[in-house]
Amino acid sequence: MAEIYLAGGCFWGLEKYMESIRGVHSTQVGYANGNTENPTYEEVCYNNTGHAETVRVVYDPDLVPLELLLELFYEVIDPISINRQGADVGVQYRSGIYYVSENDLPIIENSIARLQKRYDKPIAMEIKTLENFTPAEEYHQKYLDKTPGGYCHISREQFQKAAGIMINPLNYPAPNPEKLRQTLSKNQYEVTQNNATEPPFRNEFWDSFRPGIYVDITTGEPLFVSTDKFESGCGWPSFSKPIDSNVVREKTDKTHGMLRTEIRSRVGNAHLGHVFDDGPKEMGGLRYCINSASLRFVPREDMEREGYAYLLELLN
Secondary structure, eight states, X not given: OEEEEEXXXXXXXXXXXXXXXXXXXXXXXXXXXXXXXSOOHHHHHHSOOOOEEEEEEEEOXXXXXXXXXXXXXXXXXXXXXXXXXXXXXXXXXXXXXXXXXXXXXXXXXXXXXXXXXXXXXXXXXXXXXXXXXXXXXXGGTTHHHHOTTSOOSXXXXXXXXXXSOOOOGGGSOOOOHHHHHHHSOXXXXXXXXXXXXXXXXXXXXXXXXXXXXXXXXXXXXXXXXXXXXXXXXXXXXXXXXOSSGGGEEEEEEOGGGOOEEEEEETTTOOEEEEEESOXXXXXXXXXEEEOGGGEEEEEHHHHTTTTOGGGGGGGO
């Protein structure tokens, strides 16, 4: 097991969120990197002790590498906000990553550098060794388990994402745009890079239901599994959900005089298609309508050889 200490606003919700992640062994809330010993909650809030509300996370790096754990952490904080997360304001609500192993520092620094590329403003996150940590009072531990309706700045959808299958984005780096011009067909390039739409009923996967997974044609990041594929009659591949809800991004699309929700891949930022709410109710009610040109199919028998053995359980 390894451990890391994460500060991101009110520790009630952050603890519950981190605890939901597959590979996290245990969590504990407390007060970190302040200038007094053994502070109480009241002292942290009102006596300017300099502590941050922090969650101690003990995790299995073989199941959830630190790089992935940090990516999931970024999903539920505003990394450019100073001394504020959600409705909570104050030094104790600053965001921070406090490490106990020097080997973690390069990983954290690289992670922050990647995060900075997504923002125009500087990342306002404290990166320090753990100087001190005092466990919070017992009533704060597992607070949302004790008080299900308690305050939390993290949404229910984000909790659900944390509990799902985890795809590590660092395993599927985005290629150079110029390389895509060489490796993709003209149709694949136009669909993924210029938001084109291929014709219905005349594309590769609209009527294919072989066991396997569908990955981003630009990066290889897993997106959909055949067990979630269904015949919708629209002429394009249709899925009830992605493998991991974190692997796709939603974007409002107002083109062609319509209001739709566009779906793009996480790492490759490739246009995939759109999501609609007219899918089978027994499968969740959503229909991810995806262009075949944005996908590459990996059949079950090839998944282990291509490095996707960890997803084979989804086909059972």
